[in-house]
Amino acid sequence: MAQNVSFTQMKDGTKADYELLANSEHAYVALTADRVLDELRRQGQASIEGYKITRLDHGLQAATRAQRDGADIDWIVGALLHDIGDGLAPQNHDRFSAEVIRPYVRWDVAWVVEHHGIFQMIYYAHHYGWDENARDKFRDHPCFDSCAAFCERWDQASFDPAYETETLAHFEPMLREVFARKAYDSAVIREGFVSPLTS
Template identity: 80%
Template sequence: MKDGTKDEYLLLHELEKPYLGLTADRILDELRRQGEATLEGYQITRLEHGLQSASRAEAEGADIDWIVGALLHDIGDGLAPQNHDRFSAEVIRPFVRWEVAWTVEHHGIFQMVYYAHHYGWDKDARDRFRDHPCFDTCAAFCERWDQASFDPEYPSRSLDHFEPMLREVFARKAYDPAVIREDEVIGL
């Protein structure tokens, strides 16, 4: 890499654009893969969990960033089950508001309040973020949209319904300051 010339890097930059433009397609492919098998021990697939979360967000009137964030909050589960929250956040971070990415990144530790005590873990581990401006938002995300979305009877919307929103978000300019709005917390 250190021997590359400016012209070579400019060429690579141009050649990379079509691949970047297919990000939404790759994400949709991964979501479809997540719909192929039920999560071990659960009554629904990973895809259905994301669809339920996004459907709940939409039903509450959440904006497109929150809906797509809810849909994709566990997209990292297949490749990074031990840190899926951080993996999932990195997928969406360039394209959504800062608070949405932060919430997705930290939802794993916030969810521990529901189950950690069963394993002898600290169910209050999220309290170390108590003074963070996104604490209440992340707690609400987990309570209203994530932990409730394992219901095999829930009438979630289809992936086809959410596809235009997903495409709109991933068509944005990456890290656009007008979108990211770093340190601004709107809430759910």
């Protein structure tokens, strides 16, 4: 039988309670990759209507393009998961998606995923009467060019049902490797370093 904490209000918790929760959280965090994979599979079943492919197919296609361009594992997983937030946070999916990967990938990859939504507007915003150049407010940011290239090469181009795309099983080992990293490891995050999209 599972052991539970003694409190009904956090402020009443004991050291033993919080040690119990720390152990439970460790086991829960270890299954993050499984939950992410489940969400990707769900996106293959239920997606935004109107597109020619599912959100899962879109992520797989973006990741396939990234890998074929010679991108490293952080960029590939970033491309795979850049829209993982669509299901729960369609109005801010880019920021939601970035928070999923932020503890495990380089800071520039997380920044690009966080801002790809506004960068993508260059392709369609004028059709709605919006500012297609809204991304220009980030013109001086060190990741501006990376985000523009990410959107041009891997995101906006990945809605093609005829494109030969790798499967989720192909990317699963990469995804598991990334989510097995120690969260917020400074050697991984490399704050301030801007990596090339391709080797």
